[in-house]
Amino acid sequence: MDTGFILWTVMMFLLAAFVGHHVIHGVPTLLHTPLMSATNAISAISVVGAIVVAGSHYESVRTVLGVTAVAAAMCNVVGGFLITERMLKMFKGGGPGPKKGGR
Amino acid sequence: MMASLAAFAIPVLSIISALFFIMGLKLMGRLRSAARGNILLGLGVAVALVGLAVSGVHFGSQLGTNLVWVGVGAGVVLGLLIGLGSKVEIGAGVGPLLASTGGIAAAAVAIAAFLHDEAWPWPSTFALQGGPRGAALGLAVVAGAAALMLGSFASVGPPAHGSGQPAAVALAASASGWAAAMVGLAMGSPIVATVGGLVATAGWTLAVMVAAALGRKPFDVVFGGDRRGGIDDYSNVKACGPEEAAMVLETARKVVMIPGYGMAVAQAQHALADLAKMLALRGATVVYAIHPSAGLIPGHMNILLDEAKVPAGQLMEWEAANVELADADVALVVGANDVVNPATQNDSHSAVYGMPLVDAGLARTVFVIKRSLRPGAAGVKNALFELPQTNMIFGDSKKVLQAIGSELKVQTPRSAAA
Numbered sequence: 340m341d342t343g344f345i346l347w348t349v350m351m352f353l354l355a356a357f358v359g360h361h362v363i364h365g366v367p368t369l370l371h372t373p374l375m376s377a378t379n380a381i382s383a384i385s386v387v388g389a390i391v392v393a394g395s396h397y398e399s400v401r402t403v404l405g406v407t408a409v410a411a412a413m414c415n416v417v418g419g420f421l422i423t424e425r426m427l428k429m430f431k432g433g434g435p436g437p438k439k440g441g442r
Numbered sequence: 443m444m445a446s447l448a449a450f451a452i453p454v455l456s457i458i459s460a461l462f463f464i465m466g467l468k469l470m471g472r473l474r475s476a477a478r479g480n481i482l483l484g485l486g487v488a489v490a491l492v493g494l495a496v497s498g499v500h501f502g503s504q505l506g507t508n509l510v511w512v513g514v515g516a517g518v519v520l521g522l523l524i525g526l527g528s529k530v531e532i533g534a535g536v537g538p539l540l541a542s543t544g545g546i547a548a549a550a551v552a553i554a555a556f557l558h559d560e561a562w563p564w565p566s567t568f569a570l571q572g573g574p575r576g577a578a579l580g581l582a583v584v585a586g587a588a589a590l591m592l593g594s595f596a597s598v599g600p601p602a603h604g605s606g607q608p609a610a611v612a613l614a615a616s617a618s619g620w621a622a623a624m625v626g627l628a629m630g631s632p633i634v635a636t637v638g639g640l641v642a643t644a645g646w647t648l649a650v651m652v653a654a655a656l657g658r659k660p661f662d663v664v665f666g667g668d669r670r671g672g673i674d675d676y677s678n679v680k681a682c683g684p685e686e687a688a689m690v691l692e693t694a695r696k697v698v699m700i701p702g703y704g705m706a707v708a709q710a711q712h713a714l715a716d717l718a719k720m721l722a723l724r725g726a727t728v729v730y731a732i733h734p735s736a737g738l739i740p741g742h743m744n745i746l747l748d749e750a751k752v753p754a755g756q757l758m759e760w761e762a763a764n765v766e767l768a769d770a771d772v773a774l775v776v777g778a779n780d781v782v783n784p785a786t787q788n789d790s791h792s793a794v795y796g797m798p799l800v801d802a803g804l805a806r807t808v809f810v811i812k813r814s815l816r817p818g819a820a821g822v823k824n825a826l827f828e829l830p831q832t833n834m835i836f837g838d839s840k841k842v843l844q845a846i847g848s849e850l851k852v853q854t855p856r857s858a859a860a
Contacts, residue, residue, distance in 0.1 A: 355638075360644070360646075375645075379614070379645070
């Protein structure tokens with residue numbers, strides 16, 4: 340363990356947290372729902388850790404946890420991505436509100 | 443050779459992946475680029491996985507490798523089923539539960555890591571050890587449990603909490619982000635820690651914004667705390683900012699302005715005329731709907747708009763304006779209340795029943811600029827504010843109109859001509 344490197348990772352985490360707030364702040368109401376869906380999809384980034392655990396084949400309990408985690412995270416990424424895309428397609432016709440007679 | 447390739451590839455791929463995530467979220471903040479943003483976010487995950495593949499992570503056995511593929515396959519199939527089959531509306535059915543899966547995954551990884559205190563099969567010099575590692579893993583489990591709770595709440599919560607569901611989903615995403623970030627810190631994966639942190643605060647900020655649109659705080663919305671005074675009479679009122687109005691006005695072909703007493707109070711006639719001119723330059727048809735009793739005296743609106751040099755040909759009596767409203771893209775209500783109240787036509791018990799109506803609700807999208815939901819001169823509730831196509835923009839008419847104008851300029855700086 341190298342304390343210097345850990346400091347870097349923690350710093351990076353803090354900077355990322357700051358960026359996360361600023362990227363989202365001030366986004367129009369219209370886009371809240373797709374953004375919610377997308378941020379939720381990428382929260383499955385822990386799939387990286389899950390694959391490491393699942394593949395290491397330690398013993399049954401941890402392997403089951405790992406494989407479950409991989410499945411849950413992949414499901415989150417794929418499902419979230421597709422739902423977000425379908426939501427954005429709905430916006431293609433124009434602004435919010437029910438469509439009257441089409442364009 | 444492989445080792446040096448991996449040593450070079452991991453940091454580069456991690457940086458590319460992180461950039462994809464940040465740019466993706468940023469692009470998702472604009473309607474026009476949102477679809478590209480979503481694709482970048484997907485690519486971010488893909489690049490992170492490629493980074494893992496080339497990192498030289500050593501699996502215990504062939505069985506271990508196969509198990510990973512089983513998990514990936516099951517997750518992808520399930521994700522396809524949910525992604526293509528479920529309802530798009532986020533407050534409905536399985537969608538909110540999906541918000542918990544990221545947290546569940548992170549918590550499962552944390553528990554597995556907790557069971558044995560040995561090193562990760564992961565070539566990292568950043569990994570926490572000892573007490574800090576345990577603390578991070580513990581926090582990951584707590585955050586994962588919170589994500590599961592919030593997700594299930596949004597999925598099966600009572601209908602009375604309907605407006606709280608989006609906020610609960612955003613909080614679940616935030617909790618999943620915290621869980622992922624803690625796992626990332628514990629295992630020493632910069633990309634997992636970074637993206638986790640990004641999601642943690644992005645989700646929280648979203649929850650705050652969703653709640654603010656309802657005039658509430660996030661936890662009050664989710665758990666049904668006290669409603670703020672003044673909106674007690676109203677349910678399902680949507681509020682938005684000048685940015686959204688500008689976005690919709692940008693593509694509108696016919697816009698009807700409906701000024702009221704509030705415009706006179708705020709002296710917003712010049713700002714309104716300026717905005718109308720900008721829209722006309724973009725090729726939109728703009729007319730003003732003049733209600734006989736808008737303002738203090740009959741003709742009050744005409745005087746003010748004449749002062750702002752609005753051509754008389756653009757001013758319309760309420761009956762003619764209603765014909766225009768029927769195929770208008772946007773009705774922009776500026777400080778008017780009773781004159782756009784549908785109760786004038788459909789509620790014989792209302793104090794305003796029988797008055798002429800400028801029927802703003804006929805338009806495809808309605809924006810109402812008002813300082814608050816306080817009743818107008820007649821002291822009655824206005825059902826227009828609850829229509830699905832209505833968006834409230836709370837604030838001073840003049841300031842809001844100016845903000846919409848400058849937002850319109852920012853969004854398309856050079857395409858002023860039709």
